[in-house]
Amino acid sequence: MSHKVIIQRLATGVPGLDEVLGGGLPQYSFNLIAGPPGCGKTTLAHQMMFALATPERPALYFTVLGEPPLKMLRYQQQFDFFDQDAIDRSVRFINLSEAAMAGELDHVLRQIVEAVTLYSPALVFVDSFRSVVFASASESNPHHKLQQFVQQLGMLMTSWQATTFLIGEYFVETDANPVFTVADGLIWVRQSVQRNSMVRKIEIMKMRGQPTLPGLHTFRISTAGIKVFAPAGMGSGQPAGLPAPEQGPRLLTGVAGLDEMLGGGLPRGYSVLVAGPSGSGKSILAATFLAEGVRCGETGVIAAFEQHPNRARNRVLVDLVEGGQVGLVDSRGSDLSIDEVVSLLLSEVRRLKATRVVIDSLTGFELALAPTFRDDFRESLLRLVTVLAGEGVSVMMTSELEDRYTDLRFSPYGAAFLTDAIIVQRYIEVDSRLLRVVAVVKVRASAHSNQLREFSIDEDGLHIGQMLPDQEGLLGGRPTRKRRDELSGAVDAADED
Amino acid sequence: MQQPLANRVASEADPTQIAAAVLAIWTEIDDALTPIVGPLGLVALYRRTVHLAAAQHPWLAGRDEGVLTDTDPAVLKSVLAQRSSAEAAAGGNAFLTTFHELLASLIGPSLTARLLRSVWEPPSSGAAAQDTSP
Numbered sequence: 096m097s098h099k100v101i102i103q104r105l106a107t108g109v110p111g112l113d114e115v116l117g118g119g120l121p122q123y124s125f126n127l128i129a130g131p132p133g134c135g136k137t138t139l140a141h142q143m144m145f146a147l148a149t150p151e152r153p154a155l156y157f158t159v160l161g162e163p164p165l166k167m168l169r170y171q172q173q174f175d176f177f178d179q180d181a182i183d184r185s186v187r188f189i190n191l192s193e194a195a196m197a198g199e200l201d202h203v204l205r206q207i208v209e210a211v212t213l214y215s216p217a218l219v220f221v222d223s224f225r226s227v228v229f230a231s232a233s234e235s236n237p238h239h240k241l242q243q244f245v246q247q248l249g250m251l252m253t254s255w256q257a258t259t260f261l262i263g264e265y266f267v268e269t270d271a272n273p274v275f276t277v278a279d280g281l282i283w284v285r286q287s288v289q290r291n292s293m294v295r296k297i298e299i300m301k302m303r304g305q306p307t308l309p310g311l312h313t314f315r316i317s318t319a320g321i322k323v324f325a326p327a328g329m330g331s332g333q334p335a336g337l338p339a340p341e342q343g344p345r346l347l348t349g350v351a352g353l354d355e356m357l358g359g360g361l362p363r364g365y366s367v368l369v370a371g372p373s374g375s376g377k378s379i380l381a382a383t384f385l386a387e388g389v390r391c392g393e394t395g396v397i398a399a400f401e402q403h404p405n406r407a408r409n410r411v412l413v414d415l416v417e418g419g420q421v422g423l424v425d426s427r428g429s430d431l432s433i434d435e436v437v438s439l440l441l442s443e444v445r446r447l448k449a450t451r452v453v454i455d456s457l458t459g460f461e462l463a464l465a466p467t468f469r470d471d472f473r474e475s476l477l478r479l480v481t482v483l484a485g486e487g488v489s490v491m492m493t494s495e496l497e498d499r500y501t502d503l504r505f506s507p508y509g510a511a512f513l514t515d516a517i518i519v520q521r522y523i524e525v526d527s528r529l530l531r532v533v534a535v536v537k538v539r540a541s542a543h544s545n546q547l548r549e550f551s552i553d554e555d556g557l558h559i560g561q562m563l564p565d566q567e568g569l570l571g572g573r574p575t576r577k578r579r580d581e582l583s584g585a586v587d588a589a590d591e592d
Numbered sequence: 593m594q595q596p597l598a599n600r601v602a603s604e605a606d607p608t609q610i611a612a613a614v615l616a617i618w619t620e621i622d623d624a625l626t627p628i629v630g631p632l633g634l635v636a637l638y639r640r641t642v643h644l645a646a647a648q649h650p651w652l653a654g655r656d657e658g659v660l661t662d663t664d665p666a667v668l669k670s671v672l673a674q675r676s677s678a679e680a681a682a683g684g685n686a687f688l689t690t691f692h693e694l695l696a697s698l699i700g701p702s703l704t705a706r707l708l709r710s711v712w713e714p715p716s717s718g719a720a721a722q723d724t725s726p
Contacts, residue, residue, distance in 0.1 A: 165629050
């Protein structure tokens with residue numbers, strides 16, 4: 096039997112934060128929430144406080160300088176987590192501005208001790224800490240004094256069995272601030288601004304004794320409070336590029352001819368890329384794919400990244416979304432992060448127990464991402480595909496691809512290697528008409544057709560037609576009619592296929 | 593809301609009793625709010641309240657040195673005590689009501705009621721609990 100101390104982990108009540116923290120907040124830890132003004136530190140502190148505080152385990156919230164308490168209460172009560180009934184019962188606000196303004200750290204500490212002795216809180220918040228740093232700057236040796244203060248506070252709070260948070264207005268990361276050494280946990284919140292988009296990010300720079308998820312994680316603040324988008328499924332699920340073993344019958348795409356070309360439909364759990372020029376019918380194919388799923392009693396999710404979703408989306412899809420058989424993840428302007436999209440997709444997939452996911456289109460998706468994430472778009476896509484594969488769903492992604500008649504390309508992002516199957520659509524000119532052809536380029540670990548088939552689109556959707564065996568040079572966009580003697584041979588070969 | 597002084601003083605109370613009651617209520621407000629907003633925060637609220645209430649009862653602002661510049665509630669008490677019973681009651685009620693409304697405009701009526709419930713709910717007078725929400 097082990098006699099090691101067991102560190103309880105507190106659930107912070109902030110969606111996604113516990114995952115990033117590596118399983119919650121260690122009890123009796125001494126934490127620092129730091130970051131520039133306006134990045135959500137006080138909101139984060141309040142959200143955790145209202146989630147964690149109970150009459151048996153009350154919270155004390157010390158306001159030092161910085162934001163006047165009346166203003167803080169005025170704005171924080173706008174959030175859903177702000178529970179007025181908890182005030183003076185499980186949550187107590189205490190203002191220490193007078194002692195802090197006089198620069199008397201000892202006095203501040205004494206007042207904290209008095210309040211802690213009186214109320215025996217399980218949680219203590221000191222907001223904000225920079226004021227204390229500033230107040231002490233007038234002293235002869237401010238750093239020393241400050242370290243002493245923090246050290247004493249940390250020791251005291253741990254002995255009083257209180258989980259403590261210092262909220263710091265601003266710290267320079269590279270600064271060898273003594274506070275950083277004393278703290279058990281260091282939570283950094285910041286805003287990243289690039290061009291016109293702003294993205295909020297949180298980083299756990301330190302959390303003693305816990306495997307935190309490294310790096311910057313995006314979060315969003317809404318009326319419900321903070322939501323952190325932890326990278327979903329990383330470290331679990333399927334390794335990249337290995338689709339789940341095929342289970343059950345293949346998925347039908349809803350286009351009979353295409354199923355035939357795919358070798359009998361799309362293997363379950365596969366991701367398929369539909370690449371083609373503008374207007375070639377990618378979105379229609381994607382909608383048909385979802386509609387076919389619904390017809391077979393399955394549900395689906397579509398992530399739509401179009402400029403005018405209502406205008407562009409087709410009627411069938413709108414009905415499915417309204418009917419609740421297809422979940423819709425809509426893009427919200429140009430400040431999305433990949434983790435947010437993944438998180439939205441996953442929650443829809445799990446809510447509907449969906450088996451089919453459509454991302455329409457990768458081009459729009461890239462534009463919807465905040466500019467700061469665009470450099471990593473390929474890595475992001477890989478993550479997205481990996482996570483969805485781990486979830487066991489089949490994914491259809493569309494990708495806008497300008498026709499190039501000098502080379503054969505499948506995706507502008509090099510996304511081709513990410514997916515298990517590729518369908519390419521293309522325009523060709525025959526007899527002064529613009530015709531469309533489609534080909535299945537790849538279906539991993541499966542036989543598939545190598546035909547280049549003409550197809551048409553009408554109000555009933557896509558219709559796969561025949562090959563054009565009397566033409567050659569289709570991929571060049573301007574096919575020429577073959578000579579008679581070659582033609583008969585080509586038709587024979589097609590019949591054998 | 594009901595007149596704040598209604599539960600605290602008898603209808604035939606003299607100005608001194610009324611002034612004492614207003615000061616007693618203010619002391620309770622002070623006890624309830626100073627820990628939260630800090631002494632300076634409360635002083636700012638006090639001054640604003642006197643300023644607003646003086647629009648109705650100019651004498652509240654005092655004559656020479658005036659309550660407006662003085663933040664000692666004892667001055668308010670003496671100003672009240674110098675008026676007639678009716679005036680003192682009207683002025684005292686206006687002051688307390690204005691304060692309540694001011695705080696409610698900043699942090700909302702329900703949080704105000706929550707923070708000041710020990711003040712506005714008379715402890716053991718036997719009267720029914722007052723509904724402080726408008």
